[in-house]
Amino acid sequence: MITATHYLLLSVGLFSLGVIGVLTRRNIIIILMSIELMLNAVNINLVAFSHELQNVVGQAFAVFVIVIAAAEAAVGLGIILAFYRNKETVNIDEMNLLRW
């Protein structure tokens, strides 16, 4: 029998994979993709509880999470393109203009 705990464990695993990607990769595009993985983990949580509680609100919130993800991808990739045009790099180690 698959309970909500199983879905939560899957969600924890996927979220942790996203954290690993954000903390260890240096290509900022891959970092953004890892953030998408984390948002997906949150969505799995919401939908699993929607199913568990037989309540539709979880799905409504998952729709909002997808909206945020789309907006984040559009703006984030726009920033990456603008940065690449100026500095010819997508390495976050070289993105230190705002650092002291």
Next chain:
Amino acid sequence: MAEAAAFYILAALILGFGVLVVTAKSAVHSVLFLVADFLCVAALYVTLQAEFLAVIQVMVYAGGIVVLYLFVVMLVNLKRPPDAQRDPRRLGRLGAVLAVAVMVELAAILAVGWSRPEGEAGALGPSNVAQVGRALYTDYLIPFELASILLLVAMIGAILLARREM
């Protein structure tokens, strides 16, 4: 037990593709694994009776966002990939340790704090698209409109940022 088998297969696929997304050498491969991951998550939504979200997942994520990523990966044609040379100041191993710590923390919260939440149990029909729509347009109308404004602002911002001459 078909439900359990479907869950375990999908979970294995989701986590496996997630690992590949994070570890793939080439960014293009990473994007392609991301598509596969999103499609598996959509299949998981179907098993959870969230058909509307499954369709949205395929259309918005696998169809829209990932194509955007692919375009940027192709546009940003790198002569030297960021992960080619090591930066001595970067603490990649510490990052991995921290990520594992986050996972342990989340698992601990799950193990200790898990109790069946009390919520008003409604009836989720076999096809609940109408219910989702009703929730979005009645109880969550203002967040819905705010989300549309957010998308508009993001669209304008992306166009402004990606424009060649500022």
